[in-house]
Amino acid sequence: MTPRVLVVDDDTALAEMIGIVLRTEGFDPTFCTDGTSALAAFRDTRPDLVLLDLMLPGMDGIEICGRIRAESGTPIIMLTAKNDTADVVKGLESGADDYMVKPFNPKELVARIRTRLRPAPDPVVETLAIGDLTIDAAGHEVRRGDERINLTPLEFDLLLTLASKPQQVFTREMLLEQVWGYHYKADTRLVNVHVQRLRAKVEYDPDNPRIVMTVRGVGYRAGATT
């Protein structure tokens, strides 16, 4: 089955060109050219991934990103003409999994989409423990006792990666490679923002984390199981 990709971009030429690239690579793209109808298009098509331009007429990309995230964990990749700190961080904080700065090349685009759509590697063990959480790797579920915690696929990947090697300290670069699929120096803000989002969901007190621990000057590691 071909993965469906919703392309939200007001520039029709670019949208069409992205469509050509995606079709060549075996995706099924659908298009939406303005912000106001983006959410409806998302609900209609139930895509596997959203490519979202940050600057849109109608509703701006960051707003749409937040709304989609509120109802679904579908991977979102932002397309932005600006890589200024504020804009990118705002986009990531509103729930985008990754971002691409224009102009990008087709290989990069396809690689980013594939990473976000790749099936999780077959788990070595069925369940893992991190802090007081139980991760059901096969069922893509995280539980605290009987309570199910809703994570996006990216957040799940992040937590699973940390939990799979509880003894190891992961640098931001290692996480960028294993979770985001970057094989070169990339933006470590991706990791910082998503660790914050993950903590907001799984920690009792995000300011005093017990599950995703910070190792100062190095990176992150899993909290001790309880």
Place this chain on the structure above:
Amino acid sequence: MSQAADAPSPFAGSWRELPRRLATLWRRSLQFRTVIITLGLSGLAILLIGLYISLSIASNLFQDQRERVLEASNNATAAAQGLVESSDASDPGSLQLLMNSVIGTISSVSGSTDFAIFRHPDAPANPNAPPGRRSPSLSGAIITDDLRDQVQGDPDGQYWQSVALPDPDDDTVPGIIVGSTLDVPAAGRYELYIGYDLTEAEQTLSFMQLTGIVGAAALLALLSAITLIVVRWVIEPIRTTAATSRRLAAGDLGVRMPVRGEDELATLAASFNGMADSLQARIRELAELSVVQQRFVSDVSHELRTPLTTIRLAGDVLYGQREDFPPPTSRTVELLHTQTDRFERLLGDLLEISRYDAGSVTLATEPTNLVHLAGDAIESMYELARDRGSELRLVAPGGHLEAEVDPRRIRRVVRNLLGNAIEHGEGRPIVVSVDSNESAIALSVRDYGMGMTEEDAARVFDRFWRADPSRTRTIGGTGLGLAISLEDAVAHGGTLDVWSRPGEGTVFRLTLPRSADVATLVSPLPLEPEDAGAEGPPPTESMGSVEPETVVEIDHETDSEGVRDA
């Protein structure tokens, strides 16, 4: 020199410093200077006036006294003359009695107990005549021969002389001696001298002088105080003006001076405010213009990005299929591809520069090892250098430490410098040096290529500048690389310097503070290379064996990390 003189007194410093401090105060403080000048000039004036008044009072007083004394003396002489003329004494006993009563009369009439009576030298010898007498205060040479000569020469005259009379405390007091002649019918002619004490007059004078001095001092003090107050009155607004203009100069464009009244100071304040107003308006205008321009550049760059993305995607799709096209089309697609790349880099650099121009650059610093960073950069440029025949070497006697820098920007600077060195290095080796001292860390890139003239080197950081417009860009720099590198260095609080000589090569030296709180930057690396003029660096073997340095040789086949400690 004695021991005590050698030992520094605790107060010597401050006393020795006093003249210097006063000189500084004189130079710096208008108030101090004005007060001192006022004090000096009015002091002089008061002194002159005081002297004149004192002198004229003294001479008036003396004249008064002298006239009184002369009159008293005249009366006394007349009374004594009357007494002797009415007497008929002729024998020594009665003459002696007469003399005694004459003396009594003189004393009571003149009011002075200081007197002297001498027999006139021209008087005929008379054994019955009583001898002269004198009171002890007029003894010795106090009555001068001059006075006596005058008295002796003119029996009817009255002569006087200023003298210092002895007083009971063995001191002297000013006085006058008046001389006249007394004719005793039975005994002949006598000289009569009466001394008058002028102490009282002198006391009056000195009391007046004291009063005058106290008055003058009080007047001077009052004048100083008045000057101080008046000067302060005038100076205070000037001080305010100075402080306000300092704040204005420091960039606080909103400061204004208070305008009070309609005097000169109010005019000063008003015109100062006018100046500040127009300055503020002009600066705001320029700032707005600059913001508009920067936003325009930024917007243009962003607006260009979307169509460029489409072109890029299209070009890359075509480029991926270029083998299916006939050769001319295939080449066209290749050109499209490379030029799209170049256009993209240019746009990226333009955007970066516009970000620096807008002042919206924030550094993302993290502890970074510059030696490793240089090694990584060299590795990434390895293939390009090999194509040009240039060998890349890393020499790092120091710098093996974690410096707080933005690694993405510094990596960009190093890659840019390496690119330039490779392009202009004419295939000769290129040496990258890293060193550090306690405050700074430096990296230099040295090539042995064509070099530049001094004028060219001075312009090398200018935007879109080319040393030789006819020279083609082979590596495809955008013309903004060095300008951005300089901005990157400056954003770190560092410097980027260039040394270049035609035919001898070029050195770019990047110096960065090790942490943000370094005040003065002293680069650990020299700008002018020690081997200036050499054709190339010494062979690696000798460098590695002689120096206890880290020589890092980039060798792709054996060492994938590209870094090896010697």
